Amino acid sequence: xxxxxxxxxxxxxxxxxxxxxxxxxxxxxxxxxxxxxxxxxxxxxxxxxxxxxxxxxxxxxxxxxxxxxxxxxxxxxxxxxxxxxxxxxxxxxxxxxxxxxxxxxxxxxxxxxxxxxxxxxxxxxxxxxxxxxxxxxxxxxxxxxxxxxxxxxxxxxxxxxxxxxxxxxxxxxxxxxxxxxxxxxxxxxxxxxxxxxxxxxxxxxxxxxxxxxxxxxxxxxxxxxxxxxxxxxxxxxxxxxxxxxxxxxxxxxxxxxxxxxxxxxxxxxxxxxxxxxxxxxxxxxxxxxxx
Numbered sequence: 001x002x003x004x005x006x007x008x009x010x011x012x013x014x015x016x017x018x019x020x021x022x023x024x025x026x027x028x029x030x031x032x033x034x035x036x037x038x039x040x041x042x043x044x045x046x047x048x049x050x051x052x053x054x055x056x057x058x059x060x061x062x063x064x065x066x067x068x069x070x071x072x073x074x075x076x077x078x079x080x081x082x083x084x085x086x087x088x089x090x091x092x093x094x095x096x097x098x099x100x101x102x103x104x105x106x107x108x109x110x111x112x113x114x115x116x117x118x119x120x121x122x123x124x125x126x127x128x129x130x131x132x133x134x135x136x137x138x139x140x141x142x143x144x145x146x147x148x149x150x151x152x153x154x155x156x157x158x159x160x161x162x163x164x165x166x167x168x169x170x171x172x173x174x175x176x177x178x179x180x181x182x183x184x185x186x187x188x189x190x191x192x193x194x195x196x197x198x199x200x201x202x203x204x205x206x207x208x209x210x211x212x213x214x215x216x217x218x219x220x221x222x223x224x225x226x227x228x229x230x231x232x233x234x235x236x237x238x239x240x241x242x243x244x245x246x247x248x249x250x251x252x253x254x255x256x257x258x259x260x261x262x263x264x265x266x267x268x269x270x271x272x273x274x275x276x277x278x279x280x281x282x283x284x285x286x287x288x289x290x291x
């Protein structure tokens with residue numbers, strides 16, 4: 001059950017990274033804050049892979065692995081941008097809840113593209129946790145309007161698609177244990193994402209590049225947390241179905257709500273607390289049926 005520990009570590013690191021990115025949005029804009037997680041995450045991921053390469057051969061990605069990684073990389077860029085846009089009008093905790101509707105996407109896409117089995121107990125666990133997410137996200141619709149809710153749900157769908165892409169890339173590697181495969185695909189995906197973001201900003205928004213350089217200290221922390229989160233997400237993807245990882249990752253909603261209240265001073269309604277309870281129940285059920 002190593003995927004459970006990996007997922008919990010990833011969820012905690014991602015909560016910290018999302019909070020750091022939210023703060024950077026005010027200084028760098030949506031695309032600048034999106035780029036930070038990739039540009040400043042790459043050096044940490046490359047260092048980790050270099051350490052691993054000193055002890056074991058690194059699997060070279062083929063065309064299939066590269067194709068899956070590209071799907072994951074592009075989907076994650078779009079998802080991150082939509083998430084940060086949603087955070088501008090929604091609370092941190094509610095936005096996190098909205099994007100966690102992704103298990104539904106993973107359940108359908110994973111079964112279709114990766115032929116991952118879906119038993120009735122697993123489907124019930126996913127449905128329970130997702131219902132909890134919807135209760136949380138449904139609190140005070142007037143605050144951000146339907147546009148913000150739609151953006152958050154779209155971000156969740158794209159995060160789900162990115163998880164499928166990354167798991168496909170990991171499975172397509174010719175050899176290696178979970179950590180080595182995860183680190184290899186992490187570096188590959190961050191290289192792709194860094195190239196895409198640098199090209200975009202260089203052509204369309206050069207002042208943002210200068211802003212990223214000015215705020216390198218805060219960006220470095222977000223990048224380190226992002227690399228740590230992605231590494232453990234990928235280790236989870238190497239060990240079990242992406243739907244299992246992302247459903248357990250719904251505990252991030254509870255973590256985000258704690259950060260939302262303590263750091264951003266955003267309260268939780270009764271409906272949000274009820275949603276949290278359903279999320280915990282769904283996650284516990286998923287762990288039980290996955291043993």
